């Protein structure tokens with residue numbers, strides 16, 4: 001059993017009742033480096049992203065899905081920045097979340113979609129919740145070399161990698177470096193709701 005589940009609850013300490021899946025979701029860095037996600041479950045997790053809402057149902061989200069052990073996984077992992085490389089290689093799957101910035105309305109006209117990045121975020125949010133429901137965990141990553149990755153995967157100028165999602169099975173946090181372990185078990189905090197509500201009459 002992992003250090004986290006033995007000694008630390010990572011459940012959100014909410015000020016209002018939430019559905020359990022939202023309370024239980026958190027972003028670990030300690031994954032089981034031997035775990036393999038079965039293909040049916042992986043499809044289910046991706047299907048959740050597919051069914052997220054999007055502006056005018058334009059569906060700008062695309063995904064590069066790389067299973068651990070594959071060359072594509074290595075490519076994504078090598079282009080992570082800073083300390084992300086030190087932990088993300090234990091995830092079972094790395095997913096590059098791509099936004100198509102413009103919609104191909106006709107064969108030769110691109111119309112800008114100002115909500116493309118927003119919609120990718122929403123699709124990933126759905127994916128994270130479905131993953132949690134499947135007993136998996138996710139950790140979103142903004143620290144990566146997007147230009148290098150875009151080139152490596154042959155993306156067009158219209159396709160931008162917004163984030164990477166690490167998907168995997170919770171592992172033993174005691175294998176993390178002391179610095180990462182400290183982050184792994186630090187209390188999860190949020191700004192008070194009153195600070196978020198610019199207007200609430």
Ligand SMILES: Cc1cc2nc3c(=O)[nH]c(=O)nc-3n(C[C@H](O)[C@H](O)[C@H](O)COP(=O)(O)O)c2cc1C
Pocket residue numbers: 025026027028084139140141142143144163188
């Ligand atoms: C867009 C985005 C980018 C992020 N980038 C990184 C990152 O590069 N490295 C990392 O370790 N965590 C990253 N995170 C994870 C956040 O730090 C984490 O979600 C936040 O601290 C809240 O923790 P929780 O998800 O456990 O509630 C990112 C999260 C998001 C949504």
